[in-house]
Amino acid sequence: MMKTLSIQQITFPTTFMFQILGVYFGAKRKLLITVLYLSIFGYYLLDFAQFVTRPSKFALWRVLKIVTICRIIGSVFTIVVLVLAHVKYYKNLVKLAHDIETIDKSLVELGFEKYLAKASYRHHRTIIKLIIVTNVGLNVVLEAYPVWHMPHGKFGYCISNIYPKLLISTMTMTFYQFAIIIEERFKIINKLFENGVRSRVVLLHKSLIRISRRLNSIFAIQFLGLIVLSFIVITAEMHVFTYYFVFNVSSRFFIIVFVGLKNSLSSTIEICYLTKRCSRLCYEANRSKRILLGTRIDIFRENERNKIINLALKMMRSELKISACGLFTIDNSLLYSLFGSACSYIFVMLQFDRDN
Known part of the structure; x- marks a missing residue:
């Protein structure tokens, strides 16, 4: 029989990616390596900040300055989150993984060992694909063109721009992998509800809800920073991109426009996938009450019907x-709001640019 991978084995690709970037969570002896990496990054980040403050003949250079400053702030924010991760977040994630494995033991007793084994290998492959698409594709391959065309400071650009992107995307992938794992457990619980198994499963559902909320609390600050930064980047960079084509700007500024399009594209993909993962997790978690309310019970079995209604009401209270950070919910409505606001800003600013 296929052996089920542990949470540590499933999440090994992101752990290995962190080690490549010089981050060793929970290893105090290797903390010096992390400090060394971050010190080198800080040095080149300051050097890049000085480069950005230089004047340029490009019409929207001021807009690009603002975006770059925001990205520098985001990079510093990433360092702060990494320090907090060493101190607090890593222990919370280890505890989270232990609680998920405790739930898995109960699901194995209910006959889902083979299902969990297949799911564990599927999740492992999904995480590897995410790393290839995000870190290798969006953050390395797409960055090769602007780096190749830079006259000097290529290494400094890679350290100050690509390195923080790799860190941020790998940290976000840590959330993705746990969200995928928890979502799969909710699917199993919903199958049990559909098959009429309820008494023990309700406790497992409550435990998974608590685990999901703890996962949210661990990454809440990062979500806030990521969404705010992504909105600024998408709005400003797409403004530059549309300005280039609408007003027929000189082709010598094409590299600036390409970088803007690349940044807005990668930010859009990242925020869309984050919304997808959050929405799917919440959908499976909240689907259980709809399954209970849709259960058909004989009209004469009043006690059982009342019991199911009470269970469904309790689940509705724990949606x-x-x-x-409690400021806004990450779902599809957030996407519509962000992209609607970005489009409105771009149209208004293009009107101002034309008048001026």
Whole structure:
């Protein structure tokens, strides 16, 4: 029989990616390596900040300055989150993984060992694909063109721009992998509800809701920073991109426009996938009450019907929502709001640019 991978084995690709970037969570002896990496990054980040403050003949250079400053702030924010991760977040994630494995033991007793084994290998492959697409594709391959065309300071650009992107995307992938794993457990619980198994499963559902909320609390600050930064980057960079084509700007500024399009594209993909993962997790968690309410019970079995209604009402009170520090919920409505606001800003600014 296929052996089920442990949470540590499933999440090994992101752990290995962190080690490549010089981050060793929970290893105090290797903390010096992390400090060394971050010190080198800080040095080149300051050098890049000085480069950005230089004047340029490009019409929207001021807009690009603002975006770059925001990205520098985001990079510093990433360092702060990494320090907090060493101190607090890593222990919370280890505890989270232990609680998920405790739930898995109960699901194995209910006959889902083979299902969990297949799911564990599927999740492992999904995480590897995410790393290839995000870190290798969006953050390395797409960055090769602007780096190749830089006259000097290529290494400094890679350290100050690509390195923080790799860190941020790998940290976000840590959330993705746990969200995928928890979502799969909710699917199993919903199958049990559909098959009429309820008494023990309700406790497992409550435990998974608590685990999901703890996962949300661990990454809430990062979500807030990521969404705010992504909105600024998408709005400003797409403004530059549309300005280039609408007003027929000189082709010698094409590299600036390409970088803007690349940044807005990668930010859009990242925020869309984050919304997808949060929405799917919440959908599976909240689907259980709809399954209970849709259960058909004989009209004469009043006690059983009342019991199911009470269980459904309790689940309605514990509805799962993933939020960014409680300021807004991360779902499809957030996407519509962000992209609607970005489009409105771009149209208004293009009108001002034309009048001026």
